[in-house]
Amino acid sequence: MNKAESERLESLFQHLGYQPTAIAGEADLIVLNSCVVRQHAEDRIVNKINALRALKRSSRPPILAVTGCLVDSDTARLKQRFPHIDHFFKPGEYPGWLAKDEPFPMLPQQPSPSTYVPIIQGCNNFCSYCVVPYRRGREKSRPVSEIVSEVKELAQHGVKEVVLLGQNVDSYGHDLPDKPDLAHLLYELNDINGIARIRFLTNHPKDMGDRLIEAIAKLDKVCQQINLPVQAGDDEILKVMGRGYTVESYRQLVARIRSQVPAIALSTDIIVGFPSENQEQFQATVDLLRELRFDSVHIAAYSPRPDTIAARNLEDNVPPSVKKERLDTIERLQEKIATEINSRLLGKTVEVLVEGRRKGRWHGRSRSGKLVFFSENDELLGEIVKVKIEKTSPWALQGGMYR
Ligand code: SAH
Ligand code: SF4
Numbered sequence: 384m385n386k387a388e389s390e391r392l393e394s395l396f397q398h399l400g401y402q403p404t405a406i407a408g409e410a411d412l413i414v415l416n417s418c419v420v421r422q423h424a425e426d427r428i429v430n431k432i433n434a435l436r437a438l439k440r441s442s443r444p445p446i447l448a449v450t451g452c453l454v455d456s457d458t459a460r461l462k463q464r465f466p467h468i469d470h471f472f473k474p475g476e477y478p479g480w481l482a483k484d485e486p487f488p489m490l491p492q493q494p495s496p497s498t499y500v501p502i503i504q505g506c507n508n509f510c511s512y513c514v515v516p517y518r519r520g521r522e523k524s525r526p527v528s529e530i531v532s533e534v535k536e537l538a539q540h541g542v543k544e545v546v547l548l549g550q551n552v553d554s555y556g557h558d559l560p561d562k563p564d565l566a567h568l569l570y571e572l573n574d575i576n577g578i579a580r581i582r583f584l585t586n587h588p589k590d591m592g593d594r595l596i597e598a599i600a601k602l603d604k605v606c607q608q609i610n611l612p613v614q615a616g617d618d619e620i621l622k623v624m625g626r627g628y629t630v631e632s633y634r635q636l637v638a639r640i641r642s643q644v645p646a647i648a649l650s651t652d653i654i655v656g657f658p659s660e661n662q663e664q665f666q667a668t669v670d671l672l673r674e675l676r677f678d679s680v681h682i683a684a685y686s687p688r689p690d691t692i693a694a695r696n697l698e699d700n701v702p703p704s705v706k707k708e709r710l711d712t713i714e715r716l717q718e719k720i721a722t723e724i725n726s727r728l729l730g731k732t733v734e735v736l737v738e739g740r741r742k743g744r745w746h747g748r749s750r751s752g753k754l755v756f757f758s759e760n761d762e763l764l765g766e767i768v769k770v771k772i773e774k775t776s777p778w779a780l781q782g783g784m785y786r
Contacts, residue, residue, distance in 0.1 A: 384474075384475075384499075384501065384548055384550075385416050385417075385418055385451055385474070386499060387499035387500070387501050387548055388416060388450075388451075388474060388475055388501070389416045390491040390494075390498075390499070391489050391490070391491060392414060392416070392450070392478070393491070393492070394489045394490060394491050394492045395478070395481075395485060395489050396412065396414075397492050398485060398489060398492075399481060399485070407435075407438060407445075408438065408441070410445045411445055411446065412445055412446045412448070413435065413438070413445050413446070413447050413448070414448045414449070414450060414478070415428060415431055415432060415435075415447075415448070415449045415450070415451070416450050416451040416474075417449060417450070417451030417452060417453035417454070418451055418452055418453075419451075419452045419453050419514060419518070419688070420452070420513075420514065420515070420688075421683060421684075421686040421688075422686045422687075422688075423686065425453065428451070428453055429453075432449060432465055432468065433465075435447055435467065435468075436467050439467040446469050446470070447467060447468045447469050447470075448468065448469060448470040448471070448472065448478060449461075449465070449468050449470075449471050449472075450471070450472050450473065450474055450476070450478070451474050452474055452514065452515070452518035452519065453518075454471045454472065454473050454474065454518070455517070455518060458471045473518075473519075473520075474518065474519055475501070475504050475519065490533065490536060490537060490540070494537055494540050494541070494542045495542075495738060495739075496541065496542060496543045496544060496736055496737065496738055496747075496764065496765040497542070497543070497544040497545075497546060497580075497736060497738055497748070498537055498542045498544070498545055498546070499545075499546050499548050500530065500533060500534060500537070500545045500546065500547050500548065501525070501547075501548045501549065502524065502525055502530055502547045502548060502549050502552065502555055502565075502568065502583075503522055503523065503524045503525070503549035503550070503551070503552060503554065503555045503556075504519060504520070504522070504523045504549070505519045505520040505521050505522045505523055505550065506519060506521075506522060506550040506551055507521055507522045507551075507554065508550075508551060508587065508625070508627075509625060509692065510614075510624055510625050510626060511623060511624050511625045511691060511692035511693040511696075511697075512624060512654065512657065512685060512687075512688065512691055512692075512693045512694075513688070513691060514688035514689065514690065514691055515550055517689075517690045517691070519550070522550075522551070522554055522557070522558055523558060524555050524556050524557070524558050524559050526559060527556075527559075527563050527567065527568055527571060530547075530568065530572070531571050531572065531575070534572055534575055534578060535575055537578075538575055538576065538577030538578050539577070541577075541765055542577075542578070543577070543578065543579045543580060543736055543765060543767060544578070544579060544580035544581070544582065544736050545572070545578060545580075545581055545582070546582045546583065546584065547565075547568070547572075547581065547582070547583035547584075548583075548584065549583075549584075549585070550585065551585065551586070551587040551590060552565050552583045552584065552585065552586060553565060553586050553587050553590035553591045553592070553595065554587070554590050555568060556568070564592075564594060564595070565583065565595055565598075566592075566594040566595045566597070566598040569581060569583075569595075569598045569599075569602055569605055570598065570602065572604070573602040573603070573604045573605065578604060579604060579736070579767055580604055580605075580606050580736060580750065581602070581604050581605045581606065582605075582606045582608060582752070584610040585610050585612060585652075586609055586610060586611050586612075587612075588611055588612070588613065588626070588628045588632070588633050588636055589626065589627035589628045591611070591636060593639070596639060596640055596643050596644065597643065599640075599643075599644050599647075600643045600644045606750045606751065606752065607644055607646045607647045607648060607750060607751055608647070608648045608649075608650075608750070608751050608752040609640065609647060609648075609649055609650070610649075610650045610651070610652075611633075611636070611637070611640075611649060611650070611651055612651055612652035612653075612681075613630075613633055613651045613652070613653065613671065614626060614652060614653060614654050615653070615654065615657065615660075615664070615667075615668050616630055616664075616667040616668035616669070616670060616671030616672070617630065617660075617663075617664035617665075617667040617668065618630055619664065620657055620660055620664055623657070623658075623659075623693075623697070624654075624657065624693075625692065630667070630671060634671075634674075634675070637649065637675055646751065647751075648678040648751035648752055648753070649675070649677050649678055650677055650678055650679040650680065650681070650752075651672075651675075651677050651680055651681070652680070652681045652682075652683070653668060653672070653680055653681070653682045653683070653713060654682075654683050654684075654685050655668070655682065655683070655684055655685065655706055655709035655710050655713065656684050656685040656701035656705060656706035656709060656710075657685045657693075657701070658685070658693060658697035658698055658699055658700055658701070659697070659698075659700060659701075660685075660701055665709050668713070669712060669713065669716060672713065672716060672717065672720070673716065673720075676720050676724065677717070677720070678721065678724055678751070678752070678753075679717070679721060680713065680717045682710055682713050682714060682717075683710075684703075684706040684707070684709075684710055685699065685701065685706065687699045717777075718777045719777075721777035721778070722775075722776070722777045725753065725775040725776065725777060725780060726775050728753070728772045728775055728780060729772055729773075729774075729775055730771070730772065730773075731771070731772055732769050732770065732771045732772070732785050733749040733750070733751075733753070733755060733769070733770055733772060733780070733782075734749060734750055734767060734768075734769060734770075735747040735748065735749055735755045735757075735767070735768055735769070735770045736748060736765075736766075736767050737763040737764055737765060737766050737767075737768060738764075739764065740764070741756075743758065744756045744757065744758050745757055745758070745759055745763055747768075749780070753779070753780050754778065754779040754780065755770050755772075755779065755780045755781070755782065756779060756780070756781045756782075757770050757781065757782050757783055757784055758783070759783075759784045768784055768785075769784065769785040769786075770782040770783065770784055770785060771783055771784075771785045
């Protein structure tokens with residue numbers, strides 16, 4: 384979401400006459416887009432903000448602004464803590480001091496072949512560990528017509544793939560007058576000429592319905608890839624997290640998805656070391672991962688966040704060394720599983736949307752979201768090509784273009 388918002392902010396600034404520079408000392412305006420989902424992310428952004436102090440004392444000081452989830456409602460306190468920052472504005476909001484009448488959110492000016500499109504802001508769920516609802520506010524969906532015309536415009540600029548974004552895309556539309564849902568939006572977007580692929584994230588297991596699964600199965604442009612964060616494999620922990628589903632209902636949901644969309648690539652998010660998580664409860668998570676075999680797993684160690692229910696009521700009592708051990712255990716297991724899953728693609732040909740070039744090799748993603756590298760001299764940015772897989776690893780695939 385931050386990436387999407389940064390792209391659009393960049394576009395707004397260019398529209399206002401700014402040009403990007405890689406040298407901080409040359410900038411007239413510096414905007415930091417912050418993430419505070421875990422303490423580590425917050426520490427990094429705070430260091431960056433502090434590092435800007437010196438620039439503010441230079442002979443040509445830039446305007447400094449901070450946005451993203453560090454910005455809470457108490458801007459006065461932020462001002463006091465970081466007096467060298469000129470402006471704070473909330474994530475997804477308009478940098479109001481610059482120009483009030485510009486259309487926002489603006490489209491990225493040179494959109495990538497695969498472009499993020501926010502469809503719903505904020506979150507109503509208040510999972511006990513999560514700071515997002517406090518910083519991004521309540522759910523607010525963009526109207527279907529607005530998203531459709533934006534995606535049409537992106538297609539005219541050569542965009543081939545859109546990634547629809549929301550903290551919980553499954554609750555898309557409930558706050559709009561005619562209550563469209565994500566499935567409805569997918570049917571509309573599937574008809575847009577020029578768009579070849581549609582992805583969306585993140586899904587919430589308690590809200591993902593059969594209409595959506597059916598849409599994924601039916602619509603040719605919707606990719607067979609779902610991020611479905613489970614967070615933990617133990618019912619007691621899930622309950623205290625406030626996730627609103629059980630391990631069994633999650634398992635059944637995965638079974639329904641896999642029976643209707645056999646080629647689906649599933650990924651998930653896990654938090655280890657949630658308050659009071661014991662060895663047995665952790666083992667249940669490991670067992671679930673071994674049973675369900677995800678294509679990829681994003682693992683995080685629990686980090687208490689200000690204002691959240693867990694930080695207010697629960698002691699962060701799993702020692703850092705135990706969190707680290709649990710993190711490593713899952714990483715090792717997942718590496719093994721991903722190695723096995725990816726090795727099945729050896730010798731197969733996959734469709735790749737070429738997104739860029741790194742060290743002389745093109746890279747892009749397959750329809751199931753796998754990162755694929757291949758060498759080829761032709762200019763291929765934004766092309767959809769076939770690649771025959773010659774080498775696999777848990778993280779990426781390599782091959783040669785197949786003509
Ligand atoms: N809306 C998404 C997640 C948004 S935050 C969902 O419902 O899953 C992205 C990920 O960060 C989460 O899935 C979770 O695994 C992790 N995360 C969020 N808060 C955290 C915290 N306090 N400590 C550790 N990880 C956290
Ligand atoms: Fe955070 Fe839960 Fe909302 Fe995801 S669904 S953003 S984890 S509160």
